[in-house]
Amino acid sequence: xxxxxxxxxxxxxxxxxxxxxxxxxxxxxxxxxxxxxxxxxxxxxxxxxxxxxxxxxxxxxxxxxxxxxxxxxxxxxxxxxxxxxxxxxxxxxxxxxxxxxxxxxxxxxxxxxxxxxxxxxxxxxxxxxxxxxxxxxxxxxxxxxxxxxxxxxxxxxxxxxxxxxxxxxxxxxxxxxxxxxxxxxxxxxxxxxxxxxxxxxxxxxxxxxxxxxxxxxxxxxxxxxxxxxxxxxxxxx
Ligand code: UDP
Numbered sequence: 001x002x003x004x005x006x007x008x009x010x011x012x013x014x015x016x017x018x019x020x021x022x023x024x025x026x027x028x029x030x031x032x033x034x035x036x037x038x039x040x041x042x043x044x045x046x047x048x049x050x051x052x053x054x055x056x057x058x059x060x061x062x063x064x065x066x067x068x069x070x071x072x073x074x075x076x077x078x079x080x081x082x083x084x085x086x087x088x089x090x091x092x093x094x095x096x097x098x099x100x101x102x103x104x105x106x107x108x109x110x111x112x113x114x115x116x117x118x119x120x121x122x123x124x125x126x127x128x129x130x131x132x133x134x135x136x137x138x139x140x141x142x143x144x145x146x147x148x149x150x151x152x153x154x155x156x157x158x159x160x161x162x163x164x165x166x167x168x169x170x171x172x173x174x175x176x177x178x179x180x181x182x183x184x185x186x187x188x189x190x191x192x193x194x195x196x197x198x199x200x201x202x203x204x205x206x207x208x209x210x211x212x213x214x215x216x217x218x219x220x221x222x223x224x225x226x227x228x229x230x231x232x233x234x235x236x237x
Contacts, residue, residue, distance in 0.1 A: 001039075001043055001044050001222075001226060002044065002226070003040065003044040003045065003046045003225040003226065004225065004226070004227040005046060005154040005155055005225055006046065006047060006154060007046070007047040007048075007049070007121065007151065007152065007153050007154055008040075008046055008047070008048060008049070008153055008154060008155055008156075008157055008225065009049045009050070009051060009144055009147060009148040009151065009153040009155070009156050009157070010037075010048060010049070010050045010051070010156075010157045010159055010221065011050075011051045011053070011140065011141065011144035011156055011157070011158050011159065012033065012050060012051070012052050012053065012082075012086075012159045012215070013053040013055060013140075013159070013160055013161070014052070014053035014054045014055035014056035014057060014078065014079070014082060015053070015055050015056055015160075015161050016029070016033075016053075016159055016160060016161055016215045017029055017030060017033075017052070017053075017056050017082055017085075017086075018056035022056075023056055023057070024056060024057070025056065025081075025082065025085050027089075029215075029218075030085060030086060030089045031089060031093075032218040033086070033089075033159070033215065033218050033221070034086070034089040034090050034092075034093050034095075035093065035218075036218050036219065036221040036222050037050070037090065037095070037126060037221070038090070038093050038094070038095055039222050040221065040222065040225055041095065041124065041126060042095075044222075044225060044226075046225055047121040047122070048121075048126045048127075049117065049121060049126075049127045049128075049129060049147060049148075049151055049153060050086065050126065050127070050128045050129065051129045051132070051140055051143050051144040051147055052079050052082040052083050052086060052128060052129070052130060052140065053079060053082070053139075053140040053141075054075050054076065054077075054078030054079035054081070054082060054140065055078075056078075056082070057078035057081060057082075058071075058074050058075045058077075058078040059075055060072035060073075060074065060075040060136065068136060068137065069136040069137075071136075072136030072137060072138075073136065076102075076103060076130070076131040076132060076134070076136075079130045079131055079132060079140060080099075080101055080105070080108065080109070080130040080131060082130070083099040083100075083101070083109065083128045083129070083130035084099055084108070084109065084130075086099075086128050087099040087109075087128050090126055090128075095126055096120075096123075096124060096125040096126065097125065097126050097127075097128055098110060098117075098120045098125045098126065098127045098128065099127075099128045099130060100112040100116070100117060100127055100128070100129055100130070101129075101130040101131045101134075102129070102130070102131035102132065102133060102134030102143070103131045103134050109130065112129060112131075112134075112147075114150045114151065117129070117147075117151060118151060121151065129143065129147055131143070132144075133146055138198065139196050139198070139199065141158075141195035141196050141198075141199035142195075142196065142198045142199040142202060144156055144158075144195075144199065145195070145199040145202040145203050145206070145208060146202065148203075148208050149202070149206045149208060153208070154209075155208070155209050155210070155211060156203065156208055156209070156210045156211070157210075157211050157213070157221065157224055157225075158194070158195065158210055158211065158212045158213070158234075159213065159214075159215040159220075159221065160212060160213070160214060160215065161214065161215070161216065162212075162214060163213060163214030163216070163231055164178045164179065164212060164213070164214070164231040164232040165178070165179045165182055165187070165192060165194050165212050165231075165232040165234065166178050166179070167179070167190070167192070169193075178232070179232045180229070180232060180233070181232065181233045181234075181235060182194075182232060182233075182234055182235070183234075183235055183236075183237035184200050184201075184203060184204040184210075184234060184235065184236055184237060185204065185237055187200050187234060188200055188201060188204070194210070194212060194232075194234055195210065200234075203234075203236065204236055204237075207236045208236070209233070209234065209235060209236055210233075210234040211224050211230075211231060211232075211233055211234070212231045212232045212234060213230045213231030213232075214231065
């Protein structure tokens with residue numbers, strides 16, 4: 001099987017990892033994602049970096065009773081829990097995962113340094129990046145955009161609970177319109193909920209295309225890399 005991409009960044013939201021329970025980590029989901037990453041790496045030769053969210057445990061902005069910086073630090077710790085869980089799963093599946101965090105925590109995982117992540121990817125490892133950007137007031141979407149730029153990834157695969165980009169929430173509005181393709185400038189102008197605005201503006205500025213798809217069918221991860229159409233293409237325009 002051939003991939004249309006050489007190096008990709010997959011952003012897996014915390015919510016996607018939570019499966020039906022909407023909180024915590026669903027082992028079946030983790031395994032299903034892990035198996036597809038193995039196909040990408042071992043059968044298709046794709047270099048895979050992954051940014052994990054933390055929303056299945058904690059989101060800083062959703063907890064205003066705490067100081068925002070403290071709350072965001074808690075959110076970043078949540079992303080590390082997901083990174084470790086995914087790394088564990090990939091190891092069980094016989095792969096070489098490297099969990100890395102944007103904040104130093106030597107006893108737990110490597111500190112993210114671009115050149116080290118790059119070397120792991122070239123040597124066939126899968127890097128799993130925790131703590132997003134490493135700074136409060138940001139999200140893991142922006143972390144994904146930043147790392148995709150640094151690591152020169154061809155594309156960001158946005159693995160979500162929703163299967164595509166819509167003009168309004170399809171769970172609330174049955175008449176919501178699904179986009180096959182949408183320009184980042186239209187996402188920004190319409191305030192559409194694809195990635196957060198900072199991440200979208202960053203991708204537009206740095207010419208990083210984004211593919212949004214639902215991870216409820218995890219095979220979509222492989223389909224996108226084969227060049228098949230699934231979900232929404234968010235293009236740099
Ligand atoms: N976070 C942060 N800086 C970052 C990335 C994440 O402070 O660069 C914190 C923030 O509190 C955020 C939480 O970590 O709410 C979890 O990340 P995110 O909401 O992006 O997770 P997702 O929605 O993708 O599961």
